Amino acid sequence: MMSQKKIKFVAGSALIVLAIAYLISTGINNTSKYFVTVDELQARKATYYGEGLKVKGKVVAGSIMRNPNDYLDVSFKIEENKSNLKVLYKGITPDMFADDRDVVVEGVLAKDGVFHANTLLTSCPSKYEPGKEGGAERPGSMPNYGAEKPDFKKTESLPKTEI
Numbered sequence: 001m002m003s004q005k006k007i008k009f010v011a012g013s014a015l016i017v018l019a020i021a022y023l024i025s026t027g028i029n030n031t032s033k034y035f036v037t038v039d040e041l042q043a044r045k046a047t048y049y050g051e052g053l054k055v056k057g058k059v060v061a062g063s064i065m066r067n068p069n070d071y072l073d074v075s076f077k078i079e080e081n082k083s084n085l086k087v088l089y090k091g092i093t094p095d096m097f098a099d100d101r102d103v104v105v106e107g108v109l110a111k112d113g114v115f116h117a118n119t120l121l122t123s124c125p126s127k128y129e130p131g132k133e134g135g136a137e138r139p140g141s142m143p144n145y146g147a148e149k150p151d152f153k154k155t156e157s158l159p160k161t162e163i
Contacts, residue, residue, distance in 0.1 A: 038080035045113065054106045055115060060084055061099040078103060089117040096122040 002010075034048065038057040041048060057078030067073035072091055077084045087105055097103070097120065107117035 038078055038083045038085050041085060041109070042083040045109070048109050049111055050108060052106070053109060053115075054104055055085065056080075056102070056104050057085065059097070059099055059101050059103055064097075064099065078105070085115050086113070087115045087117050089120050091118070091120065093120060094122045 034051060035054040035056070036048070038055060041053070041055055055078065057080050060077040060079050063075075063077040065075045074089045074093060075086065076089075077086050079085070087107075089105065089107075102123040104121045104123075105115060105117035106119035106121075107115055109115050
């Protein structure tokens, strides 16, 4: 038979394990979001109302409008193929945010079909992609200015320090 101390220990351990499992499951449910494209969202709009979403699309040229009284209020449209989606965002926009740029917005789709974003992410432009030609230098690579690798077997090639 189990002693009183063992019963208390097992009950306390079970309670702690259940509390941790509950916190993990609610944390995952609160942070998990559907990742959809504009076309997927437009095709099944009604199923996504009020759900936390991440939507990927390209900013429609000429659609970026800022509130003149509050520069943090931004509205714009994102598109994919022929579908587009109006987005309202309040916050500081990334430096790379511009027309014809790929973006990912996180937020909630309202019943009126407007997406209310609380996060706006931009992707880097293609100029940051490595060159396709063989041997082309990539951003961040250093050109070789004729520097020779030291031969550590020869003592005269080692740097000299005086004490």
